[in-house]
Structure formats: structure tokens, C-alpha cells
Amino acid sequence: MRECCDMRGFLSFIVLRLISKKNMSGEDIRKEMKKRKGAKPSPGTIYPVLKALSESGFIQEVKDSGKEKKYKLTKKGQKELKAATRKFCEIFYDMKEEFGRFC
Amino acid sequence: MRECCDMRGFLSFIVLRLISKKNMSGEDIRKEMKKRKGAKPSPGTIYPVLKALSESGFIQEVKDSGKEKKYKLTKKGQKELKAATRKFCEIFYDMKEEFGRFC
DNA sequence: CTACAAATATCGTATATCCGATATTAATAT
């Protein structure tokens, strides 16, 4: 249901955010996470997420040269991301100060 | 290990943040979540988190009149919150714009 | 065409959220 406080969609949220900025493959995402966090998520983490997001119709494969499989956001995915962002901000509306201090 | 991208500590993160601002009981936290999200987390969600946080030494019961059991952050909890905030900002450093638009 | 390597896919396992339901505790009202 994910009605109330379910924080379990955060990895999907992050992936959606990344893909929304630039078409990305699983490897692209893993590299970006490494840049941000210092460690790559394991393949067993990222590919199932991509699959689920794809099956939900939020992302879509893009034809591309090379062996990578790039994804782009669908219309549905854009709506989902917007809704998720709103929720995120409702929970963390008071993070602004910390963003100033830590980021 | 929660080394890389484990987003599964977010509820604890939120609870730690709330308690850091004001000593709070489980009910206080549920009410605050309702204010932010429109729905209360179920008791089965919040009390186990409080218990785990307490057993980890991050929060501590405070004597209080009334039937509520208020918690405060411990020194260890303060350190944990600071570290968690830093991690949070590393992942979401590019949320500033959205914070402007949505919050 | 074949070998290689990179990217992707899948599997088994573990833990952290989550919920609803039920039980317990404890302050208060009668």
C-alpha cells in the first residue's frame, strides 16, 4: 500500500532521479552511486530494481550502441517521480539547514 | 553491513531527527508523522524502531509524568545522527532545487 | 568465427521496514 511512512522505495526514488537527469544504464548508475557514496551497489542490488521499475512502466529501454542497456523515464515515470519528490519534501522539509551545513 | 547504498535505515534516521529536536514519545512521533504525511505509522511500525534505537544506545528513556515514555538522544545518538545526516546529504546533494520548488 | 570482457540477469540469503491485530501496561476516573 505504501500509504504512510514507507521508506522502502528510496532506492527506486534515487534511480528514478538519476535517470530523469540523463539516460542511464545499470553500470552508469552504479558508477554515479560510487561517486556519491564511495561504494558501488552490487549488481544483485541494482538490476532487480531496474527490472521492477521497467515492469511498472516507469522507465523504458532506449536503443543505444554498445553493450549497455540505457533507460529513460516514461511519462508515467515522470509523474511518479514528481509525486515521490513531493512526499520526500513533506518528510524532510526541515532539512534545509542541514543541506547548508553538510552539503 | 550497510556499507553502500542501504536505504533501510531511513525510518530510524527520521525518528532520530525528530527526537534530536525535542524529547518525544512513540505517540508524539506518530502525531508528527501524521502532520507531515497525513497518516500515522502503525504502532507495529514505530515501537520496534524505538526499541531497536534504544538497544543500540542511540536514544534513552526520560522520566516523565503521564503514561507516555519520552525519549532523548544520547551522546552516541548525536554522533550517529550527524554521520547519517552527512550520508544523506551525499546522496541527495542535488535536491536543493527541488526543495525550493516543492517545499 | 571464436575468445574475451563487460554488462546484465538471476539466485539464495539476510535484514529493515511496514501493516493490522492482539496483548499488555499504566495513569486516571468513578
Place this chain on the structure above:
DNA sequence: ATATTAATATCGGATATACGATATTTGTAG
């Protein structure tokens, strides 16, 4: 003292992260 009620605690069950290991696909080099 007992009943009421709010707060807390616990339980069973579900799903979303996570990992490491293994398998499969696919582009490229030879």
C-alpha cells in the same frame, strides 16, 4: 479498588533493500 482508556509492546506476514556468487548475454578483438 475497579473500570476505562491511552500508550506501549509483540506477533505474524509481506515487501524492499542489500550482498555475493553464478550464469547469461552481447559487443569487440583476434
